[in-house]
Amino acid sequence: MWVGGVNSHSAKLTAFPSAPQTKNQGNWEILDPASGIIRRLPVETRKIGNTFVWTSKATDLDENRAYIYRLIATGQDSSYSGSFKTFSNRPTGFKFIASSCSFTLGSPSYLPMMDFYPQFFLHLGDLHYGDISSTQIEDHLRPYLTRFLNGKKEQAFCQRVPIDYIWDDHDYCGNNSARPSPCGNAARAAYLAGFPGYTPYRQAAGMAHSFQNGRVRFIVLDLRSERTDSTIMSSEQMNWLKQELRTAHLNHQLALIFSSVSWYGNETDNWGGFPEERKMIVEYIEENSIDKVAIICGDAHMSALDDGSNAAALSSIQTSPNTLKTRFPVVQAGALLSFGSNKGGTYSHGAFVNPLGAGQWVEFQIIDNDAAAISLRITGQQTMPGYLQPTILFHESFFWSLPSSKNQGDSFDIDRTENTLNVKIPITSEKSGSLYRLRTAKGNILDAAAAGESNPLILCTQTPKISSPLFLEEDRLGSFRVFLISEK
Numbered sequence: 211m212w213v214g215g216v217n218s219h220s221a222k223l224t225a226f227p228s229a230p231q232t233k234n235q236g237n238w239e240i241l242d243p244a245s246g247i248i249r250r251l252p253v254e255t256r257k258i259g260n261t262f263v264w265t266s267k268a269t270d271l272d273e274n275r276a277y278i279y280r281l282i283a284t285g286q287d288s289s290y291s292g293s294f295k296t297f298s299n300r301p302t303g304f305k306f307i308a309s310s311c312s313f314t315l316g317s318p319s320y321l322p323m324m325d326f327y328p329q330f331f332l333h334l335g336d337l338h339y340g341d342i343s344s345t346q347i348e349d350h351l352r353p354y355l356t357r358f359l360n361g362k363k364e365q366a367f368c369q370r371v372p373i374d375y376i377w378d379d380h381d382y383c384g385n386n387s388a389r390p391s392p393c394g395n396a397a398r399a400a401y402l403a404g405f406p407g408y409t410p411y412r413q414a415a416g417m418a419h420s421f422q423n424g425r426v427r428f429i430v431l432d433l434r435s436e437r438t439d440s441t442i443m444s445s446e447q448m449n450w451l452k453q454e455l456r457t458a459h460l461n462h463q464l465a466l467i468f469s470s471v472s473w474y475g476n477e478t479d480n481w482g483g484f485p486e487e488r489k490m491i492v493e494y495i496e497e498n499s500i501d502k503v504a505i506i507c508g509d510a511h512m513s514a515l516d517d518g519s520n521a522a523a524l525s526s527i528q529t530s531p532n533t534l535k536t537r538f539p540v541v542q543a544g545a546l547l548s549f550g551s552n553k554g555g556t557y558s559h560g561a562f563v564n565p566l567g568a569g570q571w572v573e574f575q576i577i578d579n580d581a582a583a584i585s586l587r588i589t590g591q592q593t594m595p596g597y598l599q600p601t602i603l604f605h606e607s608f609f610w611s612l613p614s615s616k617n618q619g620d621s622f623d624i625d626r627t628e629n630t631l632n633v634k635i636p637i638t639s640e641k642s643g644s645l646y647r648l649r650t651a652k653g654n655i656l657d658a659a660a661a662g663e664s665n666p667l668i669l670c671t672q673t674p675k676i677s678s679p680l681f682l683e684e685d686r687l688g689s690f691r692v693f694l695i696s697e698k
């Protein structure tokens with residue numbers, strides 16, 4: 211079983227029962243440990259070929275609340291082994307993970323990924339390498355079970371962490387497969403029947419979808435089923451993407467775009483093969499001054515991070531490299547378990563091709579305390595086969611300013627003198643014992659200081675000419691807060 215489609219008040223469960231189990235009424239039992247309230251939801255049974263599917267949707271859940279659950283197949287007692295947490299409509303900090311490409315079962319990533327306690331996992335395609343070219347729905351449905359959920363680690367992970375997912379080629383209709391087709395229709399029907407996902411952006415075709423948690427909008431593209439020789443997505447999806455970016459911008463949200471293929475590089479099977487559309491998106495972001503955006507990609511079997519400084523090297527926008535205003539982070543989220551591959555691109559923080567048998571993933575931590583800033587910490591991780599302890603491949607924080615809904619005095623006096631820039635932080639009992647860092651929007655640390663005796667504490671940097679926005683990052687026993695520094 212797996213749980214997904216999580217929103218602020220709802221979540222979905224999909225399970226694959228055995229034929230004897232389906233003779234009884236299955237129930238999805240959700241316990242709110244805080245109140246003791248138990249919700250018991252009957253499952254709906256569907257039979258596709260010889261495969262049974264159970265689905266259930268909880269719709270009256272509380273916002274931003276942790277639940278535990280179990281699936282009761284009558285006659286089989288089970289403990290509350292599953293858990294998930296609903297999303298929030300208000301500013302909130304949270305963690306999630308992204309990766310892609312599980313060539314075989316048993317990636318060494320799953321156990322260390324659980325140690326991060328992500329609120330959800332985003333699988334960016336190649337959930338399996340079944341390369342199914344069939345037009346039968348069941349042929350596309352069975353690999354969810356045989357090539358993913360039947361794995362012990364995969365199943366343990368899915369019970370602990372809700373999942374969202376978009377296909378790439380190998381789990382669509384085969385290597386480099388694309389475009390609408392009878393095979394694609396079967397793959398789409400299997401996804402809708404067997405994966406507990408979000409509602410697609412339109413009914414007729416395509417699996418692109420979006421959701422939001424706190425002040426972050428997740429925009430998940432479908433770059434396979436609508437692709438033709440000349441376009442990577444339909445005009446409908448392009449218009450939807452623009453609308454999503456605009457909605458995020460108008461609502462002061464950070465927009466995270468998820469792409470099952472590499473954004474950088476010039477290979478024909480990724481965005482490099484569709485330079486006009488890549489250019490169109492960059493131009494849309496520029497023209498609308500959409501300043502809070504990042505792109506997270508699958509496909510290349512490597513982990514990589516660029517802070518935006520290599521965006522101008524994209525061949526499709528090379529004509530105006532110096533006028534590019536928005537330089538957003540670009541992430542390659544690794545392969546869960548596959549042979550390594552590099553699909554091009556230059557990355558400020560390095561590109562790490564997946565060693566054979568190793569597992570890679572990228573951890574994301576949103577820090578948002580409803581002050582006038584939001585921060586995204588990005589950490590690339592890798593675990594070698596046989597090891598539990600991951601290695602950090604890259605780590606960086608990005609900061610964006612946002613309007614605060616709080617009516618509070620979290621602004622700090624700033625003094626610019628000839629040689630220094632000083633930020634005065636009043637020490638309250640709550641703030642003592644904290645570490646402070648000054649950061650630029652790109653994540654560069656200007657200076658660091660431990661809480662001292664004096665009040666106000668003064669953070670001092672020798673680079674007074676640094677331009678706004680500047681952020682104050684507070685680290686109090688591992689609990690992070692970010693503030694926009696407003697110059698008085």
Ligand SMILES: [Fe+2]
Pocket residue numbers: 311335336509548
């Ligand atoms: Fe792959």
